[in-house]
Amino acid sequence: MGQSLQYFFQQLLNGLSIGSIYAMIAVGYSMVYSILYMINFAHGDIYIFGTFIAFALWKAGLPIPAVVVLACLAGALVGLVVERTVYRPVRFANRIVPMITALGVAMVLRTISQVIWGAETLPFLQLIPNTTISIGGLRIFSQQVLVVGTSLVCMVAFTLIIEKTKLGKATQCIMQDINLSRIMGIQVDTIIPLIYGLGGFMGVVGGILFASYYNAISINLGLLGTLKAWAAAMLGGVGSFYSPFLGGLILGVAEAMAGAYLGPAYKDAVGYLVIVAVLLFRPTGLFGKPRIEKV
Amino acid sequence: MATRSRFPALPRWVTDRRFIGLLVLAVVIVLPAFIGHSGILMRVLCLIFINALLALGLMVITGYTGMLNMGHAAFYGIGAYIAAVLALRFHQPFLTCLVASGAGAGLAGLIIAIPCLKVGSDFLSLITIAFAELFQTVVLNWMDVTRGPMGLPGIPNIVIANVTFDNYYRLYYLFLAIAVVIYVGLSNIVNSRIGRSLKAIRDDEICARAQGIDVRYYKVLAFVLGTIPAGIAGALIAFLVQFVGAATFNLDASLILMNMVILGGLGSLPGALIGAAFFVGFTELIRFLNIYRIGVGGVIMVLLMLFRPQGIMGSRAFAGVGGFENVIRRWWQKRHSSPRTRPAKTAGP
Amino acid sequence: MTMDPILEAKEVCQYFGGVHAVEGLSLQVHSGEIYGIIGPNGSGKSTFFNALTGIYRPSSGRFILDGKDITGLEPHVIVRHGITRTFQNLRTFASMTVLENVIIGQHVQQKVGLVDALFRTPRFSAEEKACRERALETLNLVGLSALVDHLASEMSYGQQKRLEMARVLAGGARVLLLDEPTAGIPFADATELMKLIRRIRDERGTTIIVIEHSMQVMTALADRMMAMDRGRKIAEGIPKDVLQDPAVIVAYLGEE
Numbered sequence: 084m085g086q087s088l089q090y091f092f093q094q095l096l097n098g099l100s101i102g103s104i105y106a107m108i109a110v111g112y113s114m115v116y117s118i119l120y121m122i123n124f125a126h127g128d129i130y131i132f133g134t135f136i137a138f139a140l141w142k143a144g145l146p147i148p149a150v151v152v153l154a155c156l157a158g159a160l161v162g163l164v165v166e167r168t169v170y171r172p173v174r175f176a177n178r179i180v181p182m183i184t185a186l187g188v189a190m191v192l193r194t195i196s197q198v199i200w201g202a203e204t205l206p207f208l209q210l211i212p213n214t215t216i217s218i219g220g221l222r223i224f225s226q227q228v229l230v231v232g233t234s235l236v237c238m239v240a241f242t243l244i245i246e247k248t249k250l251g252k253a254t255q256c257i258m259q260d261i262n263l264s265r266i267m268g269i270q271v272d273t274i275i276p277l278i279y280g281l282g283g284f285m286g287v288v289g290g291i292l293f294a295s296y297y298n299a300i301s302i303n304l305g306l307l308g309t310l311k312a313w314a315a316a317m318l319g320g321v322g323s324f325y326s327p328f329l330g331g332l333i334l335g336v337a338e339a340m341a342g343a344y345l346g347p348a349y350k351d352a353v354g355y356l357v358i359v360a361v362l363l364f365r366p367t368g369l370f371g372k373p374r375i376e377k378v
Numbered sequence: 379m380a381t382r383s384r385f386p387a388l389p390r391w392v393t394d395r396r397f398i399g400l401l402v403l404a405v406v407i408v409l410p411a412f413i414g415h416s417g418i419l420m421r422v423l424c425l426i427f428i429n430a431l432l433a434l435g436l437m438v439i440t441g442y443t444g445m446l447n448m449g450h451a452a453f454y455g456i457g458a459y460i461a462a463v464l465a466l467r468f469h470q471p472f473l474t475c476l477v478a479s480g481a482g483a484g485l486a487g488l489i490i491a492i493p494c495l496k497v498g499s500d501f502l503s504l505i506t507i508a509f510a511e512l513f514q515t516v517v518l519n520w521m522d523v524t525r526g527p528m529g530l531p532g533i534p535n536i537v538i539a540n541v542t543f544d545n546y547y548r549l550y551y552l553f554l555a556i557a558v559v560i561y562v563g564l565s566n567i568v569n570s571r572i573g574r575s576l577k578a579i580r581d582d583e584i585c586a587r588a589q590g591i592d593v594r595y596y597k598v599l600a601f602v603l604g605t606i607p608a609g610i611a612g613a614l615i616a617f618l619v620q621f622v623g624a625a626t627f628n629l630d631a632s633l634i635l636m637n638m639v640i641l642g643g644l645g646s647l648p649g650a651l652i653g654a655a656f657f658v659g660f661t662e663l664i665r666f667l668n669i670y671r672i673g674v675g676g677v678i679m680v681l682l683m684l685f686r687p688q689g690i691m692g693s694r695a696f697a698g699v700g701g702f703e704n705v706i707r708r709w710w711q712k713r714h715s716s717p718r719t720r721p722a723k724t725a726g727p
Numbered sequence: 728m729t730m731d732p733i734l735e736a737k738e739v740c741q742y743f744g745g746v747h748a749v750e751g752l753s754l755q756v757h758s759g760e761i762y763g764i765i766g767p768n769g770s771g772k773s774t775f776f777n778a779l780t781g782i783y784r785p786s787s788g789r790f791i792l793d794g795k796d797i798t799g800l801e802p803h804v805i806v807r808h809g810i811t812r813t814f815q816n817l818r819t820f821a822s823m824t825v826l827e828n829v830i831i832g833q834h835v836q837q838k839v840g841l842v843d844a845l846f847r848t849p850r851f852s853a854e855e856k857a858c859r860e861r862a863l864e865t866l867n868l869v870g871l872s873a874l875v876d877h878l879a880s881e882m883s884y885g886q887q888k889r890l891e892m893a894r895v896l897a898g899g900a901r902v903l904l905l906d907e908p909t910a911g912i913p914f915a916d917a918t919e920l921m922k923l924i925r926r927i928r929d930e931r932g933t934t935i936i937v938i939e940h941s942m943q944v945m946t947a948l949a950d951r952m953m954a955m956d957r958g959r960k961i962a963e964g965i966p967k968d969v970l971q972d973p974a975v976i977v978a979y980l981g982e983e
């Protein structure tokens with residue numbers, strides 16, 4: 084394999100790895116968005132809070148599997164609580180109101196994390212030991228295998244939940260028509276917090292993977308996470324569960340390519356430019372279905 | 379436009395908005411006589427004037443037109459950097475910098491409005507954030523012009539017509555004058571067909587089009603009207619602090635600006651002033667809690683949305699049928715009325 | 728009332744993917760007439776209005792207004808050509824007062840721009856005053872004078888329907904499209920409304936196209952009407968004839 088081709092594939096691999104993390108947090112985020120058409124600005128801060136809890140549990144000496152499970156549950160719980168207490172009362176106000184509430188929640192969560200853990204970047208645990216596998220000149224890190232593997236497993240589990248369980252089918256109904264679902268007897272007000280919870284759960288998985296991959300955690304990751312989830316979901320488009328997933332992968336690859344060929348400073352900026360460019364030509368995202376408003 | 383008086387006991391003219399406005403203006407004009415000795419207080423007030431410009435602009439974009447601009451600080455930064463570079467590199471006088479900053483930010487607003495036209499309101503906020511991030515990246519990396527993270531120090535004093543503005547009294551009145559001019563200008567514009575069109579777009583875009591409103595034109599107009607004051611504010615801060623650095627114009631700054639607009643009340647220019655004054659004053663008061671100001675801002679936002687989404691001066695209609703205030707009011711009404719006099723249901727969401 | 732068609736639809740089709748919401752619809756409305764459209768739910772009546780007013784771009788066919796082809800133009804441009812409408816699911820500007828809502832209805836009649844507003848020229852003040860007065864007159868016409876300063880969102884359903892009517896009347900367009908104006912309001916109010924609609928036509932010569940569900944209302948109101956079913960026109964003529972047309976009866980009541 085030629086040198087530059089090898090470099091390209093290396094970057095592609097890096098991109099897919101980080102992209103699959105984006106994919107997971109994007110799916111969690113877009114579930115909420117597809118149902119309520121509300122931008123959950125607090126998504127990132129919620130799961131980073133969960134990731135911080137993982138950090139605290141790890142520091143306390145718990146074994147890694149316990150750390151992961153408990154932190155994910157914590158993330159789910161926070162998502163659920165936030166929905167029930169703060170989002171629900173404003174669900175029917177003017178569109179802008181729940182979005183601003185979410186913004187406020189994000190800011191509050193960030194500050195709580197800041198109070199507890201400080202504003203510095205802290206080293207995070209390594210989920211598995213760092214080894215490298217070499218295949219045909221490509222270096223594959225064990226972390227990358229973990230990340231891609233985990234997100235695929237999560238997506239499969241998630242798909243099974245959505246398509247096979249009662250909760251999942253109810254969620255699909257709610258996504259199509261919330262009022263009709265309510266009339267048909269679906270417990271909308273119970274399910275929606277659960278969906279937020281599920282989003283939080285998957286988000287924390289993504290957050291832990293992210294922090295482990297980069298071996299760092301800080302409160303700034305919250306806003307960053309929300310932006311990435313949002314960006315990936317917008318890029319992929321709304322309307323199915325796969326579009327945000329693909330959006331995340333594409334975003335990851337775009338960033339990796341930009342970082343490699345233009346310089347690390349341009350990584351984020353190029354990511355955004357790609358999204359803006361896509362939205363200009365396909366306003367509903369790459370794979371999205373347009374939302375028909377009845378007139 | 380005549381409205382019902384909320385305080386029927388007082389004579390009409392006392393609660394008339396214009397009277398209150400003139401009263402506030404009068405107070406602000408004579409204020410330096412009482413606090414002029416305190417450099418700190420004077421500086422804070424100058425900051426309030428600058429942030430008032432920012433809040434007014436953001437109010438037009440977000441409050442009146444309903445476009446969630448989460449990157450307003452970037453336009454502030456564009457204005458500041460234009461002023462700094464013109465002053466330091468090209469030795470331009472203050473007034474030239476002022477005009478250039480306003481124009482530059484306005485042009486940026488025009489450019490950013492164009493992609494925003496094609497997409498729904500949700501994507502729009504993403505685009506504004508993307509723009510803000512882009513601004514940060516450019517500023518931090520364009521070493522030749524902006525000196526990256528080191529910023530641009532040493533901006534000279536304002537000089538207009540051979541008068542050097544080197545003390546707080548002069549700066550105070552200059553900034554006040556600029557703020558008043560811009561306020562009056564924006565107020566005249568929004569209290570007209572233009573303002574009505576913007577509000578119509580915010581409330582119901584489809585219905586707005588059905589009234590013959592060219593939504594695209596007005597959205598672009600709103601952006602330009604909102605970013606020009608931001609650019610001017612940038613020039614003012616550059617000359618006040620005599621230094622510009624990228625950190626002043628980051629996402630956190632945009633969030634605080636959003637806080638101001640929401641507290642003041644969406645769709646109200648006086649609200650923007652109140653929001654600006656509150657947050658600047660508040661930030662100064664709790665200096666020791668400064669690193670937590672984001673959290674405090676967040677708490678305020680959440681409480682506001684729960685209890686009074688329309689902020690201080692905004693329209694009641696924002697609360698919809700949710701919000702604790704309405705829930706409590708309805709519960710109160712139910713408890714204190716007999717079945718016969720129970721109020722009829724109001725229109726739904 | 729003259730015999731020139733002020734509005735023509737020529738073989739208009741509106742497809743959404745596989746759904747043929749409107750299929751080959753042609754009609755002619757004469758200046759100053761009240762033309763009714765009736766049909767069961769989902770027959771494409773509102774879709775037809777949406778296609779006419781530019782919310783959708785027709786899949787095929789043409790709309791001609793007063794000799795000008797307005798097919799597929801932007802909604803706000805079509806308003807400028809002289810057509811305004813009300814909405815089936817009631818659209819008002821919630822955060823603004825009743826008065827402001829009706830003033831906005833006059834948007835295309837206002838000429839002053841940014842500069843006039845900025846400097847508060849006499850032209851500007853005169854125009855604002857005129858708009859305000861016209862709005863107050865129109866609100867008087869529909870009986871909402873007492874609620875002029877109330878927020879649109881705080882009014883009852885019936886009041887909001889009257890507000891929409893006032894908004895559309897203040898605009899002074901030559902062609903009004905009314906989408907189920909009497910839906911959901913009590914019979915007495917509906918009668919008032921019908922009287923008002925006839926009065927507007929008689930005094931101003933406005934052409935009015937009304938979508939209605941109620942056959943009673945249609946008979947009392949329309950000069951001519953058409954019945955739709957599943958996107959097609961199935962009958963057209965004077966109300967008495969259309970409502971006795973067997974195809975119409977089948978569409979509404981089903982096969983015997």
